[in-house]
Amino acid sequence: MDRKRAGSRTALTLLSVPAALALLLSGCAPGGEGPGETSPPATSGPASPTSPGSAPPSSPAEGAPVDAKLKISVSTSGADYKEEKTLVCVDSKPMESSTVQDPDAACAALVQHAENVFFTQPDPNRACTQQYGGPQQARVTGTIDGREVNKTFTLTDGCKISEWNAMQDLLGSAGGKV
Numbered sequence: 001m002d003r004k005r006a007g008s009r010t011a012l013t014l015l016s017v018p019a020a021l022a023l024l025l026s027g028c029a030p031g032g033e034g035p036g037e038t039s040p041p042a043t044s045g046p047a048s049p050t051s052p053g054s055a056p057p058s059s060p061a062e063g064a065p066v067d068a069k070l071k072i073s074v075s076t077s078g079a080d081y082k083e084e085k086t087l088v089c090v091d092s093k094p095m096e097s098s099t100v101q102d103p104d105a106a107c108a109a110l111v112q113h114a115e116n117v118f119f120t121q122p123d124p125n126r127a128c129t130q131q132y133g134g135p136q137q138a139r140v141t142g143t144i145d146g147r148e149v150n151k152t153f154t155l156t157d158g159c160k161i162s163e164w165n166a167m168q169d170l171l172g173s174a175g176g177k178v
Contacts, residue, residue, distance in 0.1 A: 064111070065091040065092045065111070066089055066091075066092050066107065066110045066111050066114060066144060066145060067089060067090055067091065067143075067144070067145055067146070068087060068088065068089040068107070068110055068114075068142065068143065068144045068145070069086075069087075069088050069142045069143050070086065070087045070088075070140055070141070070142035070143075070144070070149065070170070071084065071085075071086055071140070071141050071142055072084065072085045072086070072087065072100065072138060072139075072140050072170060072171060073138065073139045073140075074136065074137070074138045074171060074172060075136070075137050075138075076135050076136055076137070083172075085099045085100045086098055086099050086100070087099075087100050087103060087106050087107070087110075087170060089103075089106075089107040089110060092107050092108070092110075092111050093107065094106070094107050100169070100170060100172075101169075101172065102169055105169035106169045106170040108169070109166065109167055109168070109169040109170055110144060110170070112166075113166040113167060114144050116166075117151075117163050117166055117167055118140075118144060118147075118149050118151055119144075119147065122159065126159065128157040128158045128159035128160070129157065129158030129159075130157060130158070131157065131158055131161070132155065132156060132157075133155030133156070133160075133161045133164070133174055134155045134174050135155075136154075136155055136164075136174050137152060137153065137154050138152070138153040138164070138171045138172075139151070139152045139153075140153070140167075140170070140171075153167065153171060155174055161174070
């Protein structure tokens with residue numbers, strides 16, 4: 001192979017590494033979308049009950065006001081410790097009955113991330129870093145905008161850690177209190 005061809009092949013390889021890295025990391029964002037991509041709406045999982053002939057509750061647009069009534073149970077795998085908190089938001093404003101550490105921030109996190117974290121199915125082809133963030137687990141049950149929620153959060157890979165971090169104001173820090 002002549003020198004000119006070898007040099008351009010090396011440049012091509014070097015240019016493709018950042019692109020490949022960006023593609024790999026884009027799968028770790030909540031919802032698994034990269035810039036300009038969207039995931040299809042969820043097609044499985046718990047659905048809200050609706051009466052025959054009525055339309056199911058609509059998906060909130062990102063940034064739209066959120067109504068939520070949630071129970072959050074945080075525990076550490078293998079330990080008897082379990083902490084339970086609640087969050088009630090009406091038009092994205094926390095109600096006095098909320099017991100999470102910062103209810104305003106938790107309602108804001110729902111406005112920003114609820115659709116991707118709770119309702120959008122992740123891209124089955126997304127790549128998640130194989131890392132372990134700790135034994136903490138959280139289970140969130142209740143409703144968001146009339147849609148049932150029953151989701152377990154863990155810290156067992158990069159994608160799940162990213163989801164936890166997006167909902168940190170609801171769940172608490174991975175190593176701390178809710």
